[in-house]
Amino acid sequence: MISMPSSQPIPPARPDLPPLAELAPLDSRVRDEGQYEYQRVSEVSWDDVFASHARFSQCLLAEVTVVGGEWSKTTFADVRLEDSRLLGPDLSASHWRDTELVRGIASGVQWHDADVRRVHFDQVKLDAVNFRGAALTDVVFTDCLLREADFGGAKLTRVRFPGCTFEEADFSRAKLADVDLRGARLHFKAGLDALRGATIDGGQLVELAPAIAAHLGLRIG
Structure with a gap:
């Protein structure tokens, strides 16, 4: 079912990097x-x-x-x-x-079968990327374009997409838990039934209504 998230949103990940001066130039192959x-x-x-x-x-x-x-x-x-x-x-x-x-x-x-934890994608254009079978946990996509992104069979746990745009995304057989899609523009090619466990807002529900109706075989007259 589409519901409210069970926990507070996690902040985006920040790598534990030393000061730039302490990083040595990579000079090997x-x-x-x-x-x-x-x-x-x-x-x-x-x-x-x-x-x-x-x-x-x-x-x-x-x-x-x-x-x-x-x-x-x-x-x-x-x-x-x-x-x-x-x-x-x-x-x-x-x-x-x-x-x-x-x-x-x-x-x-x-990226199929990858294990992605506490990662932040910020203003990245993702085009035809393959996350099939991957496990994404505590991941945030911020202001990203996801064109033909394939999450088929992936497991998404506590993942957020603020400010993102989906174009022809595929969530077939994906498993979602505490996934927050609010604030994103949604267009799915397949996998509407996998949205169980995700949160959307009222405006998104209206936008998705035709696709949901088609998925359920409903005729609107």
Whole structure:
């Protein structure tokens, strides 16, 4: 059922980063199972990088472009990713903790089966991203565009979308608990039945009425 959230909204995640002067420039090649701590990266392009099982901890990534590549099971903990472009990387089964993505673009990103906890997406354009089967817990999307975002089979717990716009989103077979959709513009391609456990406002209910009627097979005359 669509209801009020059972707990107070959580504040967006903020990574625990040291002062910029204490972050060393990353001057090594990103590689499989690499360990990167207390480092900063800016204005670089990583094309078709194989970095599966790598770990980034307390790092700042600014104006980074990631094109394709294998990043599955990589861990991002206490990381700030700002003004960056993620173009089709495979981030399947990756782990995200206390991290924020600020501005930038994520297009065709494979986030399926990822474990995403205490992450803040702020003013990010997400285009055809795949969160199928992912677990998102205590996540906030703020002022984001989610175009053809696929949350099929995902588990969303205490997730909020203030100021976001959904275009052709798919929530088929998703499981929602304490998900707050208020303040977002909603347009779903599929998965209306998965909104059980979400909160919407009266205006959104009016906007969704035609889609809900069509989903239920109702004829309005």
